[in-house]
Amino acid sequence: MKFILMMGMQTDKESMSKGIMTWPKEDVQAHIEFMIGFSKELKDAGELVSAEGLAWPNEAKLVRAGKDGTPITDGVFPESKEFLIGYWIIDVENTERAYQVAARASAAPGPGGAPLNMPIEVRQVMSGPPEEIQ
Amino acid sequence: VTAPSLSVPIEHLLRELTPQVLGTVVRRFRDFAAAEDAVQEASLAAAMQWPLDGTPNNPRAWLTQVAFRRMADHIRSESARRRRESEVAHEVAQSSESTPFEAAPQEDDTLVLLFMCCHPALTPASAIALTLRAVGGLTTAEIAHAFLVPEATMAQRISRAKQSIKNSGIPLQLPTSEERAQHLRAVLHVLYLIFNEGYTSSAGPQLRRADLSHEAMRLARIVHNLQPDDTEVAGLLALMLLTDARRLARTSVAGELIPITQQDRTLWDKQQIAEGVALLSATLPKGSVGPYQLQAAIAAVHDEAAQADDTDWPQILALYDLLKRMSDNPMVTLNHAIAAAMVHGPTKGLELLDGLNADARLANHHRLDAVRAHLLELAGDREGAVSHYRSAAVKTGSLPERNYLLTQAARLSSD
Numbered sequence: 001m002k003f004i005l006m007m008g009m010q011t012d013k014e015s016m017s018k019g020i021m022t023w024p025k026e027d028v029q030a031h032i033e034f035m036i037g038f039s040k041e042l043k044d045a046g047e048l049v050s051a052e053g054l055a056w057p058n059e060a061k062l063v064r065a066g067k068d069g070t071p072i073t074d075g076v077f078p079e080s081k082e083f084l085i086g087y088w089i090i091d092v093e094n095t096e097r098a099y100q101v102a103a104r105a106s107a108a109p110g111p112g113g114a115p116l117n118m119p120i121e122v123r124q125v126m127s128g129p130p131e132e133i134q
Numbered sequence: 135v136t137a138p139s140l141s142v143p144i145e146h147l148l149r150e151l152t153p154q155v156l157g158t159v160v161r162r163f164r165d166f167a168a169a170e171d172a173v174q175e176a177s178l179a180a181a182m183q184w185p186l187d188g189t190p191n192n193p194r195a196w197l198t199q200v201a202f203r204r205m206a207d208h209i210r211s212e213s214a215r216r217r218r219e220s221e222v223a224h225e226v227a228q229s230s231e232s233t234p235f236e237a238a239p240q241e242d243d244t245l246v247l248l249f250m251c252c253h254p255a256l257t258p259a260s261a262i263a264l265t266l267r268a269v270g271g272l273t274t275a276e277i278a279h280a281f282l283v284p285e286a287t288m289a290q291r292i293s294r295a296k297q298s299i300k301n302s303g304i305p306l307q308l309p310t311s312e313e314r315a316q317h318l319r320a321v322l323h324v325l326y327l328i329f330n331e332g333y334t335s336s337a338g339p340q341l342r343r344a345d346l347s348h349e350a351m352r353l354a355r356i357v358h359n360l361q362p363d364d365t366e367v368a369g370l371l372a373l374m375l376l377t378d379a380r381r382l383a384r385t386s387v388a389g390e391l392i393p394i395t396q397q398d399r400t401l402w403d404k405q406q407i408a409e410g411v412a413l414l415s416a417t418l419p420k421g422s423v424g425p426y427q428l429q430a431a432i433a434a435v436h437d438e439a440a441q442a443d444d445t446d447w448p449q450i451l452a453l454y455d456l457l458k459r460m461s462d463n464p465m466v467t468l469n470h471a472i473a474a475a476m477v478h479g480p481t482k483g484l485e486l487l488d489g490l491n492a493d494a495r496l497a498n499h500h501r502l503d504a505v506r507a508h509l510l511e512l513a514g515d516r517e518g519a520v521s522h523y524r525s526a527a528v529k530t531g532s533l534p535e536r537n538y539l540l541t542q543a544a545r546l547s548s549d
Contacts (some may be wrong), residue, residue: 021524023539024548031538038387056528056536057500 002049002091005105009059009085011077021110025063030109038105042090049089054129058082086133087127098122099126144184146191148177152271153356157195157243160306166250167296170268172204177271211323213413244269245360246308248353249317251295252324255302260295261324262331269356270349281331282347300451321357322370322426325350329374333381341381347378365498368417369427376408380401391538395442428457447476464496469504480513500529504539510545521548 010016020028042048060083061075088105092098102122107115152173159169159547176197190196200384207227231241251265263281272280278288309317316405346430383397434455454470466488475483487506496502507522523543530536 020540021527021543022547023276023544028540028544030414032390032541033388053533053536055531094221 001094001098002089003095003101004123004125005088005090005098005102006084006121006123007086008082009080011058018111020133027109027111027113030113034108038107038108039088042045042101047090047092047097048089048113051086051088054084055085056084057085095124098124141185144181144189147189148180148197149271149352151194151197152177153244153247153269155201156196157247159197159241161249162245163209165205166306167293167300168208169201169295172201172208174267174273175204178273179180213534225370242308242360244356246306248357248513249309249418250299250304250306252317252321253299253304254317254320255304256295256298256501258324259503260291260298261289261320261481262328263291264295265301265324265353266328266349270353272349284530291516293447318361318367320352320363322366325354325357326370328353329378332378340355344416347374347381351372351378363420363423365417365420366424367424368413369430372414372417373426373430373433374407375413376437379406379410379437383429385534389532389534390541392438393538399442400442402437407434410434411438423456423520425457425460425518428453428460432457445476448471451477464490464499464500465492468501472508475512480509483509484513498529499540500526500531500535503529507539507542516546 009019020031025033039051042051058130060077061073063071063073066072088101090098090101092101093098099122100122106118106120108118112122155176156169156173159173160166163169178192179200180197184190184193209388215228247269248265252261256264263277266277266280267274274289274292276283277292278285283287308314329347330348332348332350349369351374354367354374358364358367358371379402380394380397382397382403383401384392386392410430411434414427414434417427418431432450435446435453451470454466454473457466458470462523467486471483471486471490474486476534484506487502487509490496490502503522503526507519507526510516510522511519520543523539524545526538527536527543
């Protein structure tokens with residue numbers, strides 16, 4: 001079963017004042033090392049399909065087509081918004097395993113090495129049609 | 135069906151023979167798109183059969199024969215469309231007469247292919263994919279893997295590139311002598327992009343994808359052997375050798391980026407540096423110094439310093455002065471400012487950066503912030519440095535670089 005694990009980021013003032021930009025060097029490094037090691041673990045376990053980090057959301061835009069099809073952009077968004085900041089797509093035995101993996105990501109170290117326990121959204125990735133429908 | 139994993143010699147042999155065989159098939163049938171498919175199929179057939187049956191005595195003839203057979207199949211399958219059949223038959227008939235193209239020496243086949251795959255009419259992404267497949271002999275799956283895209287996407291990119299070659303009527307021949315210089319620059323630019331894609335990896339969390347860099351160096355070597363007197367070809371090859379020599383030192387075991395001043399220089403590839411320096415020393419006296427040679431010369435100055443403190447910055451500054459006069463690239467101006475700061479102090483460097491504030495090409499570029507942060511730090515302005523490291527971190531599209539910049543900001547704000 002494939003799942004996408006999505007990690008978000010709050011951009012309101014209060015969240016930003018506690019964000020990674022404000023952590024001491026050791027904590028930033030520990031967090032980065034955890035994330036690199038975590039992806040490697042999933043890869044070594046044969047469970048990683050893909051993982052991407054997204055660029056900072058300061059240039060995020062909402063795009064709609066105008067009357068003539070030309071893009072109309074909306075943004076930058078000032079605050080109080082959650083943005084996707086990265087995701088993992090994993091291929092695992094069952095839902096429980098997907099939750100375990102998500103919990104590992106959630107507990108990534110933050111200030112002072114304490115687990116962040118951040119919310120990770122878990123959604124099943126739909127598969128193609130079953131091989132035989134009779 | 136998956137091909138059995140190939141022994142290295144067979145893989146190398148196939149990659150080396152691909153452009154030669156393709157050149158022959160294209161010359162014979164004058165249909166690049168179909169010839170390219172036929173050669174790829176022949177190469178896949180070889181990858182399946184040779185490990186089992188042994189490599190044939192004349193592998194080139196084997197591949198050519200299989201590719202010719204595929205072309206014959208292709209022509210036959212097209213024969214339902216009579217008009218087209220007669221066209222192809224006509225082309226075949228024409229090409230079997232001894233045309234000047236046919237009479238040209240075989241090494242030129244590879245050049246003809248390179249000029250076509252890197253034609254200025256193609257987008258860089260198309261040119262890169264096509265060059266890697268037609269000249270590099272990589273399979274679509276390998277190219278897709280290198281660029282972290284699905285195989286079907288890459289197959290489509292390649293097929294569209296071939297279509298645009300067909301549509302734009304790019305001739306299957308060496309460019310005229312007037313066009314030649316311009317087209318050779320286009321080839322070098324594509325090889326440079328392939329190298330950089332491998333070296334800095336514009337996508338994904340991994341900083342470096344070595345195979346693309348090595349492929350770019352292999353192709354640059356081929357071009358250099360074909361055009362030994364072209365100083366910029368030699369310059370590009372030297373630049374690649376001298377830059378790639380630092381690859382092991384460039385990232386930590388955990389994948390973090392290490393700037394050149396802090397790299398463990400014992401990890402630098404001495405042999406590759408020696409080769410790059412020798413190539414450059416043989417080239418520079420030939421006159422006509424271009425941007426690739428200058429960049430190679432700068433890389434050589436860095437490579438030749440046993441420690442960061444030994445770096446001959448005045449020499450680097452002089453080289454950037456020359457380079458700046460040759461190109462209007464703001465990245466060159468940025469690097470020039472760093473060199474100036476190392477020679478004349480950070481204030482001088484910061485002054486030069488101010489001149490770039492109005493440059494629209496850099497308006498949202500993280501490099502300007504990153505360099506300013508570095509120079510502010512050298513000048514003792516910690517607060518300013520932290521703030522610019524942070525804005526650079528927010529702007530960069532590279533994950534390892536963002537990690538690096540965040541760490542720099544955190545280091546200065548927490549000490």
